Amino acid sequence: MVTEALAGFPRVRAADAARYRALGLWDDRALADGVEAAAARRPGASALVDGAGRLTYAELAAAVRAGLATLAGRGIGAGDGVVLVSGNTRHGVIAYHALARAGVTLVVLDRRCGEADLLVALDSLPAGAPVLLPTAEADRLAGALTGVPVVPLELFGAASAAAPSTASPTASAEPGNEPEPFPEPDRDRPAVVLFSSGTTSRPKGVVHSLNTLTAGARNMAQVTGADENTVAFLVSPLTSITGIMQLHLAADTHATLVLEDAFSPRESLARMNAVGATLLGGAPVIAERLLRAAGDAGSSPGGSSPGGGLSLRTLALGGSMLPRPLLELAMDGFGIEIARVYGSSEAPNFSGSLPADDRERRLSDDGAPLPGGEARVGSARHPGEGLLRGPCLFLGYLDPADNAAAFEDGWYRCGDQIELHDGRLTVTGRLTExxxxxxxxxxxxxxxxxxxxxxxxxxxxxxxxxxxxxxxxxxxxxxxxxxxxxxxxxxxxxxxxxxxxxxxxxxxxxxxxxxxxxxxxxxxxxxxxxxxxxxxxxxxxxxxxxx
CATH class of the missing domain: 3.30.300.30 (ANL, C-terminal domain)
Known part of the structure; x- marks a missing residue:
């Protein structure tokens, strides 16, 4: 079972949890409503594209089923703790979906992590917790793997998709062809732990449930208008909150997720256009470099030529705003809609642009708190610090000392200075270093x-x-x-x-x-x-x- 530190979760107040359920923001979907339902409804649709090629939803669902069998064969199941080390590859996506369905508590790390990062992750779990990681990283991280069960991530690859895949009561399949449904995990328990850099001298373990992650992904879908026709281009690490949000977004909306494991403006621009990517979210500097590359290429807006243009239709920007000339190039030159979004590992996609917002509104603030979200200004430690509450907020930190400093009367101290006007949120600076x-x-x-x-x-x-x-x-x-x-x-x-x-x-x-x-x-x-x-x-x- 997971560590004693996790045993006290969730930290969400009972009244708030009840409200989120009453509003339909928690417990509104099952994992099988994602990949498995998409495989049953549109099996040939693209689910995942990485450097190795394309997987349809039928193929992804079959690979996840095979991944569940791999975990069971290794004795990994509900209540266990597992560390997943992955880059932006299909293996990481398949392993994540399989582990979520197995009901484990999953600690995620990027493949470029150091031994110190891996030791911190292992310290958060009981002795003997297994590590799933790419074989190529095992020697580099050997100092932290002594005595630790290691599962090669390459075991989670494409599998046969001959049979339709469904575990959803709403999905259809040929009689006698239905795979054995997996038991849906508890959506309130700690499901994912990721590490966020904050003001402390060590990483802080951020604990999310499937309910909080699904709420964050739903918020992103509302801000960006994502649906089954969306092709999301992921440059941020798969194991970051941005990556996890887009992984859930793609599965929940039956969209396509494209993974870019090594970013280079010109090459990534060409690949983005080749796959017809329509949505980009993440660090503003990535969007800036891609827009500059597209502008330098000088080809027609929205083109699919390898040299330039942009197939993008929506650009989700968090943090610092891009220079105005680049924004105008995006909007007027390439017809891209700008969607502002504010959040963090602790509060993914907490606020954002609304569908009815005009251009200037989208560029002037960080949007409105999304369904169920509440914000107020002023904490006990700073008069301008934002206090947040909502269905997408994490359950808490692994370390009780971090929780004592982060929460105030049931509100999360976000560490940013914010302003609120007419139900809209503007971030004016950050308090954290x-x-x-x-x-x-x-x-x-x-x-x-x-x-x-x-x-x-x-x-x-x-x-x-x-x-x-x-x-x-x-x-x-x-x-x-x-x-x-x-x-x-x-x-x-x-x-x-x-x-x-x-x-x-x-x-x-x-x-x-x-x-x-x-x-x-x-x-x-x-x-x-x-x-x-x-x-x-x-x-x-x-x-x-x-x-």
Whole structure:
């Protein structure tokens, strides 16, 4: 069974849970209403596209059935805890669907995770919990896998789809051809744990149920107008909240999910057009780079030529807004509808644009709280901090100490400053210390803690620098000891030796010739690090040299 920390979930108040059920926002669907129902109704429709090719809904349903058999053969079933390490491949999608149907508590990690990330994930589960991961990553993560049962992710591949697939009472199939239905799991229990970078020096385990995830995916469908004709193009990691939302969105609406495992603006643009992708959501910097590539290509709007144009019809933007010229290119040049959405790992797709919103309304705020969602301004720790409540909110963090700091009278402290006007929400800034690099959020305090003891350094502090390609990049300020020479390579090697994931590594090291700027209470003033860095000696990663 799952850990004692999970035994007390859900944290949702009984009155709120009852309201969400009464509104039809919880317990309104079964897992089999997704992939299996789509396979029965339109078996030949595209369900999934990755670098290896296309799977129809019949093929995906058959692969999920085979995945369930694989799990059962390994003794993995309801109530167990499992770690899933995956990139943006069909194997991860099939394994996720199979594990959800098996009723396990699933801890998800991106394939680029480090040993330290994997150890944190394993620590959240009982000893002996299995790890599903790509064979190619096993040697790299070997230090965290000692004594751990390992299941090759490649076992979750395409399977025969000769028989129609359904486990839904509303789906149809030829008599005698119906596969054995799986027992639907409890939709309130902890189903998925993912790790979010916050203000603490360690990742925080964010716990979701199937009900909270389905509510978030429904919100995204409402904001974007997604239906069975949608082709969603996923660049963000499959195991991020963005990836999990789009995985559920595609299954719940019987749409097509396209996985992009290695992003490159020109190549990804060509692939997006080749598959006819209609929806892109995730980090704004990804959309910006694709739009620039499409504009540079100079081909006709909405074209499917490999060199340019955009097949996209909807662009879901969260976080920072794109430059106005790019937005106008998207809307006027390519006929793309902009949908604003606000959320986080803890509150996926909490607010967003409404179908009736005109252009200026869509560009002026972060939308309205979506069905069942409530927001108010002002917490006990900050007068402008947003407090959120709703059916898409997570159940809580793994660590009770994190929950004590995150919740206030049943409301979630979101860590962002917000304003509310006429039922609309606007985010004006963030209180948390996070670098948002290409949509991947990295905790500054986690990096600071990992850099403690860096040889030759008297003081070390990480900070976010603006970056035209990635939105922000991670930089490190160092005051070297007298006579010591500290380089970016030194810091990177030190962090890797301590198990930090490569995606969390700094790309710039700035040398301070005196103490780092601090407040009277001793806290590093990161804003001054940003302002004063251009005048300092620094090392840059290869990507930044010569720019």
């Amino acid at each position: 996070i670098v948002n690099r290409n949509g991947l959020k990295i905790s500054l305090t986690e990096v600071d803690a990992a850099l403690a003891g860096l040889p030759g350094a008297l003081e070390v502090a990480s900070f976010a620098m603006p970056d035209p390609s990635t939105g922000e990049r991670l930089a490190v300020a160092v005051q070297p000891a007298e006579g010591a020479a500290v380089t970016l390579d030194d810091a990177v090697a030190f962090l890797l030796a301590h198990g930090l994931a490569r995606r969390k590594l700094p790309e710039q090291l700035v040398r301070w010739d005196g103490p780092l700027p601090r407040t009277a209470s001793g806290k590093v003033v990161r804003s001054r690090l940003v302002m004063e860095s251009p005048a300092k000696s620094s090392d840059l990663a290869d990507r930044l040299r010569g720019t």
